[in-house]
Amino acid sequence: MQLFKIIKKFFKFNGNFIPNGNEKTDKNMVLKELVKQGEKEISRHNFNEALKLFEQAITIDPNYDCSYGDKALVLDKIGKFNESLEMYSKALNLNPKNSITWHNKGLTFVNLKKIDEAINCFDNAISFDESYSKAWYNKGRCYELLGNSEKAQFCLNAAKKLDPFLFTKIKLNS
Numbered sequence: 066m067q068l069f070k071i072i073k074k075f076f077k078f079n080g081n082f083i084p085n086g087n088e089k090t091d092k093n094m095v096l097k098e099l100v101k102q103g104e105k106e107i108s109r110h111n112f113n114e115a116l117k118l119f120e121q122a123i124t125i126d127p128n129y130d131c132s133y134g135d136k137a138l139v140l141d142k143i144g145k146f147n148e149s150l151e152m153y154s155k156a157l158n159l160n161p162k163n164s165i166t167w168h169n170k171g172l173t174f175v176n177l178k179k180i181d182e183a184i185n186c187f188d189n190a191i192s193f194d195e196s197y198s199k200a201w202y203n204k205g206r207c208y209e210l211l212g213n214s215e216k217a218q219f220c221l222n223a224a225k226k227l228d229p230f231l232f233t234k235i236k237l238n239s
Contacts, residue, residue: 133153
């Protein structure tokens with residue numbers, strides 16, 4: 066794998082980071098590769114491998130919010146919801162304006178049946194990206210769960226206006 070060739074040139078046997086000229090650029094390149102490979106492993110349902118890759122990224126740079134957010138996503142997928150929420154909180158402490166992280170944290174709250182907390186997360190996602198159709202959609206679904214059809218319809222209409230094909234995409238992925 067090319068990823069491991071890239072990583073190998075940055076590490077000594079004991080795991081210490083070795084800069085290769087421009088340390089910041091090198092570190093960012095490795096982090097992006099680790100996260101990219103981890104996301105591929107998620108799509109293959111290789112969750113343990115994905116977790117290892119995100120842990121490596123966190124070890125290289127504990128201030129890289131994407132590593133925590135992606136690790137949280139995997140923890141959610143394997144049913145470790147409380148650990149997932151901890152990782153989302155770490156990611157949001159590093160980057161409180163990340164609408165994707167807010168959205169995904171909201172989905173974890175939905176899994177925990179904490180609908181008000183989920184709506185709060187979707188509201189945060191929307192506050193940083195008003196055109197985030199999935200956040201509008203999931204907020205609408207939460208209002209449906211709460212029995213508030215008026216607010217649900219408003220949110221679902223907003224989602225459909227932003228992405229007319231969203232509902233079709235969601236049905237295809239179900």
